[in-house]
Amino acid sequence: MINALFAAHPDRWEKYAPALKDAFDTLGLKVDLRQDHAPDIVDYIVYAPNSTLRDFTPYTRCKAVLNLWAGVEGIVDNVTLTLPLARMVDPGMTRGMVEWVTGHTMRHHLGMDRNITQQNGTWEPHVPPLAADRGVTILGMGQLGMACARALSGLGFPVTGWSRTPKEAEGITCLHGSDGLKQALGTAEILILLLPNTPATENTLNATRLAMLPKGAFVINPGRGPLIDDDALLAALDRGDIAHATLDVFRVEPLPVDHPYWAHPRVTVTPHIASETRVKTASQVIAENIQRGEAGNAFLHVVDRKAGY
Structure with a gap:
């Protein structure tokens, strides 16, 4: 079983939880997605910068932080985040x-x-x-x-x-x-x-x-x-x-x-509406990256920390 922590604002859970489950099932991934996993058993963090999670040091087993947003400026300089950070490139x-x-x-x-x-x-x-x-x-x-x-x-x-x-x-x-x-x-x-x-x-x-x-x-x-x-x-x-x-x-x-x-x-x-992450397609991107991580392949859309994106 793969343990994934959903670390985004709580109001996103109802939309993303079923979409992520569908995306995991489509790829045949056995993922236990929760908002409250103990840090030492987390394999992946599905993250949004409006999350309260700021200290990544307890997540010793985690393989990657998978951002739900295209922008990573709110997290890229976090000194506790030494894991691969993937930004969202969502076709939707x-x-x-x-x-x-x-x-x-x-x-x-x-x-x-x-x-x-x-x-x-x-x-x-x-x-x-x-x-x-x-x-x-x-x-x-x-x-x-x-x-x-x-x-x-x-x-x-x-x-x-x-x-x-x-x-x-x-x-x-x-x-x-x-x-x-x-x-x-x-x-x-x-x-x-x-x-x-x-x-x-x-x-x-x-x-x-x-x-x-x-x-x-x-x-x-x-x-x-x-x-x-x-x-x-x-x-x-x-x-x-x-x-x-x-x-x-x-x-x-x-x-x-x-x-x-x-x-x-x-x-x-216009009130920041030019392009919003689409739940269905973004969930598919997250699932694909987890599948790649489990297969030992390189993650998609990994952030260059020096460039900042």
């Missing part, structure tokens, strides 16, 4: 992100907000350019960024992807490094942020880099709140340098009611 979550990003990219590209607010009896035709004439840049070419890049490229947008390390993707201009970042921003009529949250990525979009964007660019951030210097973005919006910002993630969540983003006419706030 990826699909959700692609749909959200594609929807808001098309919204800004087609000028849908203008059409919605123009219901005043005034006939003012506004014909957008074709997708082929609108440059889209994605900062962050991991699993989510690559999937979004391919979807937007398939719609005809010329897509540039920037990442910390070199990447390759057919039909997509892939850049890296500081010079590559300048080039990627320079063509970004629509800029999409999908970088992880690390000390190296904080304030990636600051005043200097906002000034590199074409005038009237759109900013879409479903990645992480700290990627943006909020004051710099608000100033660029006020000047009209940035036409609109659609933001799904913030430094403080829920976004405080008095935050300037709420009332700004050129900002759309």
